[in-house]
Amino acid sequence: MRRPVAIYPFGRNLLPLVRHFEALQDKYSVQTLIAPNGFSLFERDAGFICNCQELGLLVSDESGLHNKVWSELMLYKGFGNELVGSEMVVRVAEIACSLGKKVTYFDDKLEPIPNGLKKLSERHPNNIGFSIDGDSPLRDRRIRSDYASIKTPVILVGSLVEDGSSLEIIAGLTEQIRLMGLRPLVLTKYPIGFIVGFHCLRHIFLDLKLSEKEKIYQLNLLIQDYENTMTPDVILLEAPDPLMRYSNHEPNGFGILSYMLCQAIRPDSLVCSMPCDLVTGQFMQTISDDFIIRYGAPIDAVHVNNIIIDSADLLQSHEMSFVHIDQVKVQNQINKESNSSAIPIFNVLLDNAAMLWSHIYEQLIK
Amino acid sequence: MMEYPCIEIFKTPNNNYVFDANRNKFMFISDGTYEYLHEILRDKSDRALEIPEEIYDLKSSGFLAEKSSVEEVRHAYSPYLDYFLQRKLSRITLQLTQECNFRCKYCIYSEESNARQRNHSHQHMDWQTAKKAVDFLWRHSVDSNRINIGFYGGEPLLEITLIKKIVDYAKVLFEGKKLTFSMTTNGSLLTDEIIKYLEEQDVILMISLDGPKEINDLNRVFANGSGTYETVIGRIRNLEKLAPQYAKKLSISMVMDPRNDFDCFNSICLDGTELESLNFYPALVDKEFDSTSVLLSDEYRLKYNYQRFLALLSFFNRFPRNEVSPILNRTITSIATDCEKIEENTGFFPIDAPSGPCIPGQLRLFVNVFGQLFPCERVSEKSNPMCIGTIEKGFDTSKALRLLNVGELTKEACKECWCFRYCSLCAKKADDGSNKLSAEKKMSYCKESRVAAYDKLSIYLLIKEAKEFYNQQLVQQNGGEH
Numbered sequence: 001m002r003r004p005v006a007i008y009p010f011g012r013n014l015l016p017l018v019r020h021f022e023a024l025q026d027k028y029s030v031q032t033l034i035a036p037n038g039f040s041l042f043e044r045d046a047g048f049i050c051n052c053q054e055l056g057l058l059v060s061d062e063s064g065l066h067n068k069v070w071s072e073l074m075l076y077k078g079f080g081n082e083l084v085g086s087e088m089v090v091r092v093a094e095i096a097c098s099l100g101k102k103v104t105y106f107d108d109k110l111e112p113i114p115n116g117l118k119k120l121s122e123r124h125p126n127n128i129g130f131s132i133d134g135d136s137p138l139r140d141r142r143i144r145s146d147y148a149s150i151k152t153p154v155i156l157v158g159s160l161v162e163d164g165s166s167l168e169i170i171a172g173l174t175e176q177i178r179l180m181g182l183r184p185l186v187l188t189k190y191p192i193g194f195i196v197g198f199h200c201l202r203h204i205f206l207d208l209k210l211s212e213k214e215k216i217y218q219l220n221l222l223i224q225d226y227e228n229t230m231t232p233d234v235i236l237l238e239a240p241d242p243l244m245r246y247s248n249h250e251p252n253g254f255g256i257l258s259y260m261l262c263q264a265i266r267p268d269s270l271v272c273s274m275p276c277d278l279v280t281g282q283f284m285q286t287i288s289d290d291f292i293i294r295y296g297a298p299i300d301a302v303h304v305n306n307i308i309i310d311s312a313d314l315l316q317s318h319e320m321s322f323v324h325i326d327q328v329k330v331q332n333q334i335n336k337e338s339n340s341s342a343i344p345i346f347n348v349l350l351d352n353a354a355m356l357w358s359h360i361y362e363q364l365i366k
Numbered sequence: 367m368m369e370y371p372c373i374e375i376f377k378t379p380n381n382n383y384v385f386d387a388n389r390n391k392f393m394f395i396s397d398g399t400y401e402y403l404h405e406i407l408r409d410k411s412d413r414a415l416e417i418p419e420e421i422y423d424l425k426s427s428g429f430l431a432e433k434s435s436v437e438e439v440r441h442a443y444s445p446y447l448d449y450f451l452q453r454k455l456s457r458i459t460l461q462l463t464q465e466c467n468f469r470c471k472y473c474i475y476s477e478e479s480n481a482r483q484r485n486h487s488h489q490h491m492d493w494q495t496a497k498k499a500v501d502f503l504w505r506h507s508v509d510s511n512r513i514n515i516g517f518y519g520g521e522p523l524l525e526i527t528l529i530k531k532i533v534d535y536a537k538v539l540f541e542g543k544k545l546t547f548s549m550t551t552n553g554s555l556l557t558d559e560i561i562k563y564l565e566e567q568d569v570i571l572m573i574s575l576d577g578p579k580e581i582n583d584l585n586r587v588f589a590n591g592s593g594t595y596e597t598v599i600g601r602i603r604n605l606e607k608l609a610p611q612y613a614k615k616l617s618i619s620m621v622m623d624p625r626n627d628f629d630c631f632n633s634i635c636l637d638g639t640e641l642e643s644l645n646f647y648p649a650l651v652d653k654e655f656d657s658t659s660v661l662l663s664d665e666y667r668l669k670y671n672y673q674r675f676l677a678l679l680s681f682f683n684r685f686p687r688n689e690v691s692p693i694l695n696r697t698i699t700s701i702a703t704d705c706e707k708i709e710e711n712t713g714f715f716p717i718d719a720p721s722g723p724c725i726p727g728q729l730r731l732f733v734n735v736f737g738q739l740f741p742c743e744r745v746s747e748k749s750n751p752m753c754i755g756t757i758e759k760g761f762d763t764s765k766a767l768r769l770l771n772v773g774e775l776t777k778e779a780c781k782e783c784w785c786f787r788y789c790s791l792c793a794k795k796a797d798d799g800s801n802k803l804s805a806e807k808k809m810s811y812c813k814e815s816r817v818a819a820y821d822k823l824s825i826y827l828l829i830k831e832a833k834e835f836y837n838q839q840l841v842q843q844n845g846g847e848h
Binding site: 036039 | 449450456505507508509513538539541542543544724725729
C-alpha cells in the first residue's frame with residue numbers, strides 16, 4: 001500500500017522525479033502537487049511547467065495543503081527554486097504539521113536547514129523528518145584506498161545548459177534498465193532522488209576542506225565503494241554542471257565539475273541533452289569531438305530538449321533563461337536533422353527513453 | 367567593376383581597417399587599399415581603378431564576397447514567437463493615467479507636438495483593468511523567474527492609491543518569483559509619505575529632469591506654463607534627506623534638446639552637489655511622431671565631441687574621471703563593455719535578420735489605460751500596426767510577427783548593408799501613422815543608425831589598439847601595472 005504524498009514547491013526541476021515517481025519506487029504515490037502562486041501553475045497540469053505531455057496531475061496553490069487525500073508532505077528547498085525562501089518553506093511545513101500531516105524535508109545542501117524548521121521539528125518531533133545523504137558508504141571518512149578504474153559500464157548524462165533535462169534522461173534510463181532486470185547505480189547532481197533510490201555526489205563537490213585533486217580522488221573512492229557494495233550492472237552519472245561554456249555573457253559553469261567527475265570515473269558512454277535550435281548535425285559533431293578530449297568520450301546520443309535560449313535576456317541580464325516550445329517543434333527538428341547527423345537523436349519524453357536505452361545498450365555490448 | 371557589398375572601412379590614428387559584415391571580422395589594410403575602397407564606397411567612383419593586390423589576397427581568404435550570405439531576411443525567433451508571448455513575459459508597463467500635471471513641450475503626449483501620438487486626457491486605468499493586466503502577466507510568465515511591473519503615465523503618482531493596490535495584489539500573485547516594481551515620474555508629487563512607501567517597496571525610481579533650471583524650464587513646465595525645476599529639485603533633495611540609501615539608487619532621465627549648448631546639460635552632472643552621484647540616463651528629444659528632424663547646434667556638437675574625447679582619455683586613466691561629463695563617461699564605458707559583444711557577434715547566416723527589433727511584447731509589454739497591448743511605451747498608441755492585442759483577447763501574434771520581422775520591409779537593402787548586425791532600427795522607425803509599416807520611413811533612419819554604429823565600432827577599434835600602440839603610457843599611468 002503506497003503512502004499518499006504531496007510535494008512542495010513543485011517546480012520544473014522536480015518534474016522528472018514526479019513523472020517517474022510511481023515507476024521508480026513502490027512506497028509512495030504522489031497525490032498533490034503544490035506550487036507557490038508565482039509559478040503560474042495553479043489549476044494547470046504539471047506538464048505545463050515544461051510545456052510537455054500532461055501528467056494528469058493538476059497543480060494546486062497552498063490550499064492544496066488542506067487536501068485530505070495525502071498524509072505526508074515532501075518539502076524541497078533549493079533544487080532550482082532558490083526564490084522560494086525559507087519563510088515560505090517553514091510556513092508550509094507549519095500548516096502541514098498543524099493539520100497532523102508528516103513532513104519530510106529535502107534540501108540541495110547549499111544552505112543549512114532553516115532555523116524555523118528546526119524549531120518546528122522540536123515542537124513536532126514525530127511529524128518532521130530530514131532526508132540526508134546518510135547512505136553514502138564513504139561519508140565522513142578520509143581516503144582509505146587507492147584510486148582505481150571502475151569496472152562497471154558508466155553512462156554520463158549531461159546537458160548543455162542547466163535545465164533539468166539530464167534528470168529526465170536519467171530517470172527514463174533507470175526505468176528502462178530496471179525493466180530489463182538490471183541494477184543501475186544512479187548518481188545525480190542534486191540529492192533529489194534518495195526517495196527513488198538515487199544517490200548523490202554533491203557533498204564531495206561542496207566540501208571546502210578538500211582540494212580539487214582530493215575531490216577527484218574522493219569521487220573515485222566513493223564510486224568504487226558503491227560498486228563494491230551494490231554490485232550494479234550499470235552506473236548512470238548525471239553531469240554536475242552544464243557540459244560547456246555557453247558564451248562570455250554567461251559562461252555557464254565551464255563544465256569544470258563534469259571534467260573533475262570524468263577524471264574520477266571515465267564514462268563509457270555520453271548522452272547529451274541539447275536545446276532544440278542547437279541540434280544540428282555539424283554542431284553536434286563539433287562538440288562531440290571536443291568532449292572526447294574533455295570528458296574522454298564522444299557523444300553517443302543526443303536528447304533534444306524543448307527549450308530555446310532567450311538570447312536577448314542573456315545579453316541584458318547575463319543570465320541564462322529559456323522558453324519551452326512544444327513537442328511538435330522538437331519532433332520537426334529531429335526529423336530535419338536525423339538524416340544528416342552521425343550522432344543518433346532522440347526525444348526521451350516520447351517513449352520513456354526506451355529507444356535511447358536500446359541504442360546505448362547495443363553500444364555497450366559492442 | 368568589382369562589387370563590395372557588406373563592407374565598411376575604418377581609419378584610426380594607427381591603422382586602416384576593412385570590416386567584412388558577412389563574417390563580422392575586421393582586417394588591417396594598407397593605405398593604398400583604404401584609398402581604393404574609400405573611392406569606391408564613399409565617392410562612388412565609376413572610373414576604372416587598379417585593384418590592389420591586397421584585395422585579391424583578402425578574397426582568396428574568403429573575405430570581401432561579392433554577395434551577402436543572407437538569402438532570406440527572417441528573425442531567428444519567428445517560429446518561436448508565440449511561445450515567448452505565451453510563456454515568457456517578464457515585464458509590463460502600466461499606463462495608469464493619461465493625465466499629467468506637467469505640459470512638457472516635447473512630450474510624446476503633448477498637444478503642441480507629436481501629432482501622431484495621443485494627447486493628455488483625463489482617462490485613467492481602473493482597478494479591474496489593472497488587475498486583469500497583472501493577471502495577464504501571471505498567465506504568460508511560467509518560463510520567467512524575474513517579474514517587473516512598471517508604473518507609467520501621464521504622471522503615475524497621480525494614481526498612488528491604484529499603485530498601492532497593484533503592489534499588494536502582485537506581491538501575493540507572484541510569490542516565489544523575483545518581483546520588482548519601477549516607475550518613471552516627473553517627481554513633483556513625491557511627498558514624504560510617498561517617498562517612504564516607495565522606499566519600503568524598493569520601487570526602482572526614475573525622475574525626469576532635463577538639466578539646470580534655465581534648460582529644464584524651457585520645456586518642462588507645469589500646466590500653467592511655469593517652470594518645474596525648483597519643485598522637482600526640491601523633491602529630490604527631500605528624498606535624499608528622508609531616504610539617503612534609497613536615493614543612491616535614483617536615476618535621472620534627461621531629455622536633451624540638442625539645439626542647446628551641451629555644457630548646459632552637463633553642468634547639472636558636475637555641479638558639485640549630490641546630484642553628481644545620481645545615475646543619468648540621457649536621451650535626445652524624440653521628434654518622430656512630429657515627422658520633424660532633431661536639430662543640433664554647433665555648441666552641442668562640438669562640446670559633445672570634446673567631452674567624448676575627454677571621456678576616452680579618462681577611460682584610459684589619462685584624465686580625471688570626475689571632470690568629464692558622466693553622460694559621455696557612461697557612453698564610453700558602455701561601448702567598452704560592448705567590445706566583447708562585438709567580438710562574439712557572428713557573421714551572416716542564410717536566414718538572418720538585422721539587429722534592432724526586440725521580441726515585441728515580450729521584453730517590455732506596454733498596457734495602456736484601455737487594456738490595449740503595445741511592444742513598449744515608446745510607440746504610438748494611435749498606430750494600428752503597433753497594437754499587438756488586448757488583455758481581454760490576448761496577443762495578435764500575426765501583428766507581433768510583422769513587428770519582429772520589420773527587416774523584411776527593407777530586405778534587399780538590409781542584406782547588403784555592413785550595419786546589419788549593428789542596426790538599431792525597430793518597427794517604431796517604420797511607423798508613419800498609416801495602417802501599414804513603411805519601408806520608406808524606416809529607410810529614412812538608416813543613416814542615423816549607421817552613423818551611431820560607425821561611431822561605436824570606431825571606439826571599439828581604438829580601445830583594442832590602445833594596448834598595442836600606447837602600452838608604455840598606460841603602464842606609466844597605472845604605476846607599472848595594467
